[in-house]
Amino acid sequence: MDLFILMLAIPLVSGALLTVAGERAxxxxxxxxxxxxxxxxxxxxxxxIVANGPRFAFGEQxxxxxxxxxxxxxxxxxxxxxxxxxxxxxANEAAHGRLTKPRLRLYKSMYQFxxxxxxxxxxxxxxxxxxxxxxxxxxxxxxxxxxxxxxASLEAAWKYFILCGVGIAQALFGTILLYFAAERxxxxxxxxxxxxxxxxxxxxxxxxxxxxxxIFLLVGYGTKVGxxxxxxxxxxxxxxxxxxxxxxxxxxLLNVALYAILRVKxxxxxxxxxxFAGNLMMxxxxxxxxxxxxxxxxxxxxxxxxxxxxxxxxxxxxFAFGMGGxxxxxxxxxxxxxxxxxxxxxxxxxxxxxxxxxxxxxxDIRGLMKINPLIGWGLMLGTLAILGxxxxxxxxxxxxxxxxxxxxxxxxxxxxxxxxxxxFAAIFGKVxxxxxxxxxxxxxxxxxxxxxxxxxxxxxxMLGLWIPPxxxxxxxxxxxxxx
Amino acid sequence: xxxxxxxxxxxxxxxxxxxxxxxxxxxxxRRVLKLIDLFALQGFTLFLSTLVVAVKTGQSHLYYSAAxxxxxxxxxLPWILHRLVRRLHVKGxxxxxxxxxxxxxxxxxxxxxxxxxxxxxxxxSSSIARGTLGIALAVVMLAFLMMITRRKAVTQVVGFLSMExxxxxxxxSATYGMPMVVELGIALDVLVGVIILGVFFFQIRxxxxxxxxxxxxxxxxx
Numbered sequence: 285m286d287l288f289i290l291m292l293a294i295p296l297v298s299g300a301l302l303t304v305a306g307e308r309a310x311x312x313x314x315x316x317x318x319x320x321x322x323x324x325x326x327x328x329x330x331x332x333i334v335a336n337g338p339r340f341a342f343g344e345q346x347x348x349x350x351x352x353x354x355x356x357x358x359x360x361x362x363x364x365x366x367x368x369x370x371x372x373x374x375a376n377e378a379a380h381g382r383l384t385k386p387r388l389r390l391y392k393s394m395y396q397f398x399x400x401x402x403x404x405x406x407x408x409x410x411x412x413x414x415x416x417x418x419x420x421x422x423x424x425x426x427x428x429x430x431x432x433x434x435x436a437s438l439e440a441a442w443k444y445f446i447l448c449g450v451g452i453a454q455a456l457f458g459t460i461l462l463y464f465a466a467e468r469x470x471x472x473x474x475x476x477x478x479x480x481x482x483x484x485x486x487x488x489x490x491x492x493x494x495x496x497x498x499i500f501l502l503v504g505y506g507t508k509v510g511x512x513x514x515x516x517x518x519x520x521x522x523x524x525x526x527x528x529x530x531x532x533x534x535x536x537l538l539n540v541a542l543y544a545i546l547r548v549k550x551x552x553x554x555x556x557x558x559x560f561a562g563n564l565m566m567x568x569x570x571x572x573x574x575x576x577x578x579x580x581x582x583x584x585x586x587x588x589x590x591x592x593x594x595x596x597x598x599x600x601x602x603f604a605f606g607m608g609g610x611x612x613x614x615x616x617x618x619x620x621x622x623x624x625x626x627x628x629x630x631x632x633x634x635x636x637x638x639x640x641x642x643x644x645x646x647x648d649i650r651g652l653m654k655i656n657p658l659i660g661w662g663l664m665l666g667t668l669a670i671l672g673x674x675x676x677x678x679x680x681x682x683x684x685x686x687x688x689x690x691x692x693x694x695x696x697x698x699x700x701x702x703x704x705x706x707x708f709a710a711i712f713g714k715v716x717x718x719x720x721x722x723x724x725x726x727x728x729x730x731x732x733x734x735x736x737x738x739x740x741x742x743x744x745x746m747l748g749l750w751i752p753p754x755x756x757x758x759x760x761x762x763x764x765x766x767x
Numbered sequence: 768x769x770x771x772x773x774x775x776x777x778x779x780x781x782x783x784x785x786x787x788x789x790x791x792x793x794x795x796x797r798r799v800l801k802l803i804d805l806f807a808l809q810g811f812t813l814f815l816s817t818l819v820v821a822v823k824t825g826q827s828h829l830y831y832s833a834a835x836x837x838x839x840x841x842x843x844l845p846w847i848l849h850r851l852v853r854r855l856h857v858k859g860x861x862x863x864x865x866x867x868x869x870x871x872x873x874x875x876x877x878x879x880x881x882x883x884x885x886x887x888x889x890x891x892s893s894s895i896a897r898g899t900l901g902i903a904l905a906v907v908m909l910a911f912l913m914m915i916t917r918r919k920a921v922t923q924v925v926g927f928l929s930m931e932x933x934x935x936x937x938x939x940s941a942t943y944g945m946p947m948v949v950e951l952g953i954a955l956d957v958l959v960g961v962i963i964l965g966v967f968f969f970q971i972r973x974x975x976x977x978x979x980x981x982x983x984x985x986x987x988x989x
Contacts, residue, residue: 345948410946410948410949412945412946412948412949412952412953413948413949413952415949415952415953416949416952416953416955416956417952419953419956419960420956420959423956423959423960423963426963426967427963427966427967430967430970433970433973433974434974435974435975435983436986438967438970438971438974438975438983439983439986440986441967442920442967442971442983443983443986445963445964445967446914446923446927449927449960450911450914450927450930453907453927453930453931453934456934456953457904457907457934457937459945460934460937460938460941460942460945461888461941463938463942463945464888464941464942467942468891472826472942472943474946474947474948476946477945477946477949490891492887492888492891493888493891496884496888520986523986524986
């Protein structure tokens, strides 16, 4: 059985099954089982690609190489741990009466469909299908953001839909322009949107069209990445949706949108001289980083604060890829991995903490260490990791980005340091009293799933201290592909 | 410069202009049901222009694309929207945030900007309808303007769909349409999107007793 087809079929079929069957006793288990199956297929596929090199699937419509297989593995892994986390979390929400059975069903089926759209977006070779899948990813999550049906969550979902809809429309215009440029070289055939064909003729694409196409694509997909000034949907959607949704939005969806930009950047770099695409990304990245850092200190809601932290890190990663070159690309890829793992771990810990204390307002969350030492430590360590403390992996990638910036773009270093410093002060100052201090919270009806938090943090710690050689080779390979 | 412009190109330019005109009419329209009718008319004009390109170039997938536009944009989506408006008892008037003459003036400025942006690209196009790329961009921008300046959730959605029309016009005029699999995917996304929005309208109405989105301005950074 083809592992690639299996990987796409499992979430699709189980999503349909969960929709039809409804909320049964076995539904949470099926959700975890399906995610496990997807992860195993993705892991097998990764081994296959590392051993045999890139391959196609479904004719030339899908293409897996060392760049996207790395995202596939990461997506499937976080998808698995989030499904494990969401079992007890959603059961607690239902026990508190915040969710009804139909909504639990909606959550599980949409979760699987969401995984499908992201894996398909990552592996498709067709830039048009990439757009279709990105839009589908928005559609599957929009009803998840409004799952609680509170006025605030409806507002967040509406904002998410409209802003991302407008953004993605810009990306479609960019895709049309790209197709227009490609058609002049490749002729009018089905191949003119296939990335593998485009990359061979990237030097012949008309620069004037490519400039405009890249701007539209960057702004469009950038909206989904959370690049300022179109980031407004992100904090709302993260704060108002259920926590597992915040974890996958932050840990996965932002990555997939950024991946789309990276694929297009490779083409734009080939067509447009003077590192135009890179400079544009550096500008957007720095602006986003700075803006998010200063918004961090004004937050009162814990999930909102960590959503701004995601925007901040996405800005940093965009900046890194904007610099380009093997080292910066390597650092960018490493940082994406670290951010995904750490941020989803933080959201898991935050999810349990808010369930225990019954609030998302940071001033009302106190003494997590006393309520449950594991949650307390999970949040504390996760926060230290995301703030770039050694020996966690985020430190390694941030260090690489900083030193590379010092060497090649010295002007940007003060801005980077300022933003990272401000973010550190804001987040640490708020998390510290949440973890330590006095409290009188009660027990939860379902024991929380703490394991995913520590599995993620353990991985981040390990990658900070020692990156296995095959992983380094793989990262290098992917970084080289990005040019 | 006395080259004879072929009839098909003239027709396409005519239809594109009609689409642009309809985009302006939508900006000026105050009544929700009339707005949906205008959107349907825009979809129908888009179908006609796609059909002309299809006949002229003989590309079979453009016929499918035209048929898809006709069913989806001219009939199915307007029908769904009509039903929604009736069932939700949306009040007839839409209240723009900026008064309509000002909106129209901004719209004219947007059209000029779009034409200027698209000019260097249009000159590179070899297709029979290259002039329409600027018009398509203008339609996208006008739809965007409508989404910004209107308060009702339904109007925002019509703006969103009208934006899709502009993009479709760009795809057919500049490149003779995207590959079939992509167009099908886009059509599916739009359809699912509208259905989800329909569900969403009911949720919003149940929560706020209104589809006026100025109720939804509570999430702010403070």
